[in-house]
Amino acid sequence: MVSEELGFATDVPVSQELLTEGKREEISPSSCATLGPFRIERYFAKHEFSVQHLLCCSDCEPLHIKELLELADTDSLKRWERMSLGYTESSGLPALREEVANMYNSNVAASEVLVLAPEEGIFLSMQALLQPDDEVIVMVPGYQSLSEVAKAMGCSIKPWGPVLQSDNSLAFNLDTLAALIGPETKAVIVNFPHNPTGALLTASEWKELIRLCRDNQAFLFSDEMYRLLEHDPSTRLPSACEEMPEASITLSGVSKTIGLPGLRIGWLVCKNPEVMSRLRELRDYTTICNSAPSEILALMALRAQDKLLQRSMSIISSNLMLLQDFFAQHKAAATWHAPKAGPIAFPSFHLGKPSSVTCQELIDQHSLLLLPAEVWEHQPSQQQQRLRIGFGRSSMQAALDKLGQYLAQEEL
Ligand SMILES: Cc1ncc(COP(=O)(O)O)c(C=O)c1O
Structure with missing residues (x-):
């Protein structure tokens, strides 16, 4: 995705030789050569377009071109x-x-x-x-x-x-x-x-x-x-x-x-x-x-922009209410707190397993994508089981139902 667009190749050798006008010239490692994989983007690249339900996106519901042209x-x-x-x-x-x-x-x-x-x-x-x-x-x-x-x-x-x-x-x-x-x-x-x-x-x-x-x-x-x-x-x-x-x-x-x-x-x-x-x-x-x-x-x-922001905020507000209810029903499995801004939250889950395992099970059993805390490398221990939830999309209820089915099983 993004990283590829900008040419952030991660498999570039640290030192390369370049043939310039018949001369071999040593070039030193560039910053691109030492860039590590962009973990979140690699995770999305692997799963975003193959799962049925997304519950971790950071954007608000994408517009269709027809909707935008109608506002022009x-x-x-x-x-x-x-x-x-x-x-x-x-x-x-x-x-x-x-x-x-x-x-x-x-x-x-x-x-x-x-x-x-x-x-x-x-x-x-x-x-x-x-x-x-x-x-x-x-x-x-x-x-x-x-x-x-x-x-x-x-x-x-x-x-x-x-x-x-x-x-x-x-x-x-x-x-x-x-x-x-x-x-x-x-x-x-x-x-x-x-x-x-x-x-x-x-x-x-x-x-x-x-x-x-x-x-x-x-x-x-x-x-x-x-x-x-x-x-x-x-x-x-x-x-x-x-x-x-x-x-x-x-x-x-x-x-x-x-x-x-x-x-x-x-x-x-x-x-x-x-x-x-x-x-x-x-x-x-x-x-x-x-x-x-x-x-x-x-x-x-x-x-x-005013109309489009209103559209985003109305999706965010109604999804926030759904999330409050959802987490109130699943207190044993997760702790919610409402974020102050944006369409993203980082609640913690008490499922006794790393969040990467939870996310893989959600993909395998429910075709549902959440983001594990492991894609953020630097985390204090209390974040180990946090999962990123994205609530800017209008289809959130269907995704939340899948998460509910999974948690109900785990809570047994
Ligand atoms: C904090 C932050 N900055 C920058 C970006 C990059 O935005 P874009 O994907 O539109 O290039 C993102 C995307 O997730 C982001 O979350």
């Missing part, structure tokens, strides 16, 4: 009908960059937006910001590329782990971050709302995080793929590009919040001109530019 404004429909299938502008369609810039405060300009695939945005940002031996703070557990790319580049990784709360949720504590960060820290890489825990900082914690980065002159990379899906909209945090414009990159996109992962459209917002210029240069080595149909469809979607 006159200008984007005209663009759609007249579209040429040539190369596109490498920073992204200007009208789309304008639409993205309008999502943030008035200080963000279209020229400070780079449109690309979200995963590509992570890869390029790490290349633009980091050098071997740089000290980098990353959240664990977390979306693997947010730590793996820096690790493969030879950076020294300091994990910021969560603390178990009395309601069984996992929260990221600012005292822990304060103990990790220092003048040596080159970058802090965060993801709020967080995948997989659904954790969100409070506004004052977010301010404290920014203060810690500023005081230590650390660059902030903020993955905001799930921002706008806060269950209580008053808890929405300002974007990093608004709060720390001088030294941050914000990542977002249309994959999770508005059900359009197949467009492969996301964006980086960066107000630091040198970093943005480097990002543009590096992008020529991955995809060069976006697909024209995807850009125009994303333009339609962002212009109808």
Whole structure:
């Protein structure tokens, strides 16, 4: 999937010889050569399209093209009908960059937006910001590329782990971050709302995080793929590009919040001109530019974003109620806590077996896919039996019924 699109081959030999104009030239290991397999993506690649029921997706119900075209404004429909299938502008369609810039405060300009695939945005940002031996703070557990790319580049990784709360949720504590960060820290890489825990900082914690980065002159990379899906909209945090414009990159996109992962459209917002210029240069080595149909469809979607967010939130809210009832009936087997944002939860299961075994049994016996905690490498022991549940899909009840059948058997 994603990793293959970006050419993250995992079987590349560590040292290769290259034949250049008749001369044999030794090339040193590149960061790609030392990248480990992207465990979650490999797990999805193996099972996503062969099981009947998915209960672990991180996106909201994908839209059909007909639904999106019905929402389109006159200008984007005209663009759609007249579209040429040539190369596109490498920073992204200007009208789309304008639409993205309008999502943030008035200080963000279209020229400070780079449109690309979200995963590509992570890869390029790490290349633009980091050098071997740089000290980098990353959240664990977390979306693997947010730590793996820096690790493969030879950076020294300091994990910021969560603390178990009395309601069984996992929260990221600012005292822990304060103990990790220092003048040596080159970058802090965060993801709020967080995948997989659904954790969100409070506004004052977010301010404290920014203060810690500023005081230590650390660059902030903020993955905001799930921002706008806060269950209580008053808890929405300002974007990093608004709060720390001088030294941050914000990542977002249309994959999770508005059900359009197949467009492969996301964006980086960066107000630091040198970093943005480097990002543009590096992008020529991955995809060069976006697909024209995807850009125009994303333009339609962002212009109808309020409606699409309402659609996502209505699926999320009704599924959350189903989940509360479900877990109330299965207290002996699992402990639930409602996440604060997004379509993902990370409840724990008390089944006396590793979560990878539970997941394999669910696949074999019920053709149901959940994600085992083992796909997140760094876990404290209390997470061993956590499973990621995704509740952004409209067909959740059928999947939940299958999980119920399995738990009923286990509870006997
Ligand atoms: C936190 C986070 N960041 C980035 C991505 C990558 O998004 P995409 O798959 O649209 O490239 C994901 C996808 O799961 C994610 O969960």
